[in-house]
Amino acid sequence: MTCDLPYIYEIEPTNHCPYKCIMCPRGLGKMKRPRGFMRMETVELLLNHFHPSQQLVRVHHFGEAILHPEIHTILNMLGTKGLTTVLSLNPATLTPELIQKILSSKVNIVCFSLDGFSDKNLRDIRGIQCGFNKCWEMIEQLIQESRNQSQFILKVIQMVRLNANLQDIDRFNRIKEIYPEPDVHLYLAENIGFGDLSLVEQTLTNGNDRIQKTASPCAAPFSEISVLWNGDVVLCCYDYDGFQVIGNIHEQSISDIWYGEMVQSIRELFKSRKTESLPLCGSCFMAPHHFLRIKSLKTKVWKEEQEILSIYTQAKKRT
Numbered sequence: 097m098t099c100d101l102p103y104i105y106e107i108e109p110t111n112h113c114p115y116k117c118i119m120c121p122r123g124l125g126k127m128k129r130p131r132g133f134m135r136m137e138t139v140e141l142l143l144n145h146f147h148p149s150q151q152l153v154r155v156h157h158f159g160e161a162i163l164h165p166e167i168h169t170i171l172n173m174l175g176t177k178g179l180t181t182v183l184s185l186n187p188a189t190l191t192p193e194l195i196q197k198i199l200s201s202k203v204n205i206v207c208f209s210l211d212g213f214s215d216k217n218l219r220d221i222r223g224i225q226c227g228f229n230k231c232w233e234m235i236e237q238l239i240q241e242s243r244n245q246s247q248f249i250l251k252v253i254q255m256v257r258l259n260a261n262l263q264d265i266d267r268f269n270r271i272k273e274i275y276p277e278p279d280v281h282l283y284l285a286e287n288i289g290f291g292d293l294s295l296v297e298q299t300l301t302n303g304n305d306r307i308q309k310t311a312s313p314c315a316a317p318f319s320e321i322s323v324l325w326n327g328d329v330v331l332c333c334y335d336y337d338g339f340q341v342i343g344n345i346h347e348q349s350i351s352d353i354w355y356g357e358m359v360q361s362i363r364e365l366f367k368s369r370k371t372e373s374l375p376l377c378g379s380c381f382m383a384p385h386h387f388l389r390i391k392s393l394k395t396k397v398w399k400e401e402q403e404i405l406s407i408y409t410q411a412k413k414r415t
């Protein structure tokens with residue numbers, strides 16, 4: 097299994113977020129680390145540390161990324177580096193001004209989280225107060241205005257399968273009747289509770305059975321990192337509270353962090369399937385200690401990148 101340089105899976109512009117999502121540990125108030133906004137010098141530093149083959153990066157982690165006042169500059173910097181950028185947002189946060197700001201950037205993929213089709217569901221699921229009509233209006237405005245500009249943007253409308261929105265799935269699928277064009281893509285995501293099965297079970301009956309059937313033992317320490325707003329580097333995109341900080345890019349290069357003793361010893365625990373003692377991994381259903389050795393550790397990042405780029409490229413060609 098190669099270590100090479102890590103894939104930078106997610107960058108966190110900010111961990112501020114006004115919502116209370118029932119399927120997110122941050123929304124449930126479990127995040128205790130300080131809140132803040134990524135500085136431009138942190139983004140600048142990061143630009144020099146991408147794996148040469150990496151083509152895509154997610155510009156969000158645990159927070160509402162578009163609250164960063166310079167989100168368009170961050171997206172532009174990453175786009176200028178040649179990376180395909182993915183931005184995930186709650187349509188309730190959008191305003192006409194913010195839509196203009198996002199469209200002025202080099203963003204390639206915008207994902208709208210829309211987990212309910214009524215005021216009540218949006219309030220119950222994400223703590224959204226502004227109502228469904230306002231959210232839908234903002235989605236439609238971004239879709240329409242993105243079509244008036246030269247840069248192609250794929251718009252993904254995403255819903256996480258939950259008990260609270262099962263009755264909305266049909267309505268979700270019917271969005272394709274309103275937007276049959278290839279630049280609008282629907283994604284019904286499985287509820288994976290950020291690795292926490294109890295969180296899955298609380299929000300989707302028998303949700304554990306669904307995800308465990310296809311689960312593979314994780315190989316994150318061999319492939320990827322995510323970078324928090326303050327430059328802290330974590331091994332996992334589920335790490336909402338900096339449980340496993342392996343370094344900070346203001347103090348060390350990503351390469352030095354990646355080949356340092358701490359990550360080496362975590363890799364040994366993964367190889368020997370003794371991950372029970374690790375914070376976060378200890379309670380994650382994908383941690384290797386839950387699997388028989390005949391099931392080899394599986395990295396996800398490069399395959400996922402190819403799948404997303406393929407959807408993006410096909411949609412662009414057909415538009």
Ligand code: SF4
Pocket residue numbers: 291314315316317331332333334376377378380381382383384
């Ligand atoms: S075992 Fe779970 S928590 Fe640990 S790195 Fe993998 S996905 Fe993240």
